[in-house]
Amino acid sequence: MSLQDKLDAFRADFKAGKPPFRVPPEVHPIMERATAELIASGQAARAVKAGDQAPEFRLLDQDGNTMSSADLLARGPLVVTFYRGVWCPHGNIELQALNEALPRLKDLGANIVAISPQTAVNSRESVRINQLGFPVLTDAKSEVAAAFGLRFNLPDYLIELYKTLRNDLPAFNADPSWTLPMPARYVIAQSGVVVYSEVNPDYTQRPDPAEIYPVLEKAARHG
Numbered sequence: 601m602s603l604q605d606k607l608d609a610f611r612a613d614f615k616a617g618k619p620p621f622r623v624p625p626e627v628h629p630i631m632e633r634a635t636a637e638l639i640a641s642g643q644a645a646r647a648v649k650a651g652d653q654a655p656e657f658r659l660l661d662q663d664g665n666t667m668s669s670a671d672l673l674a675r676g677p678l679v680v681t682f683y684r685g686v687w688c689p690h691g692n693i694e695l696q697a698l699n700e701a702l703p704r705l706k707d708l709g710a711n712i713v714a715i716s717p718q719t720a721v722n723s724r725e726s727v728r729i730n731q732l733g734f735p736v737l738t739d740a741k742s743e744v745a746a747a748f749g750l751r752f753n754l755p756d757y758l759i760e761l762y763k764t765l766r767n768d769l770p771a772f773n774a775d776p777s778w779t780l781p782m783p784a785r786y787v788i789a790q791s792g793v794v795v796y797s798e799v800n801p802d803y804t805q806r807p808d809p810a811e812i813y814p815v816l817e818k819a820a821r822h823g
Contacts (some may be wrong), residue, residue: 605705611804626632634758646819647797656668656670663720673790677790680787682716690783696730696731714735716742717740717775717781742780752781753777754769784798
């Protein structure tokens, strides 16, 4: 089953209210409205894309270790996925799919990191529940996401909905701003140039990890 098939199956269960998803039906149009407005804003088209120089970053992983893009790129191509947080089931399903792809990514000489605005405690939970073999880096206040053009402000009506659903982003992220990164996946060549980008303001849509294999195979052929 592809990653998108898994996401579509989850979404169907969520909308049908199957256990453990007991949310009122009026929740779904509100979420869909917010997604439609983010799509209409055109922000995704303005984000960092293939051919651009990737912004550099230096962040702490879930265990407090400093990881920099420069050090990671010295070892090979870098796969970066922007992750909303442990509270997001869509993001967790994607991390699990990337973790399943990890042996192939390593065979192709690549490293992978997830970048999230959540605190280290929540990142440790992400690593634990998804049994990840790669780190989750804390991007305080989504500053790195902003450098990539991904950070956006949640509309007031969505903030109120999140509060009723107990998605307390200020607590998850230790940041009162109610901002998130759009889900995105990048492959950065050792030169620092982005050679693959997928940014989608619809958080229910994610590319399959297999899509980046040809990109990494080409990078390996060209050194």
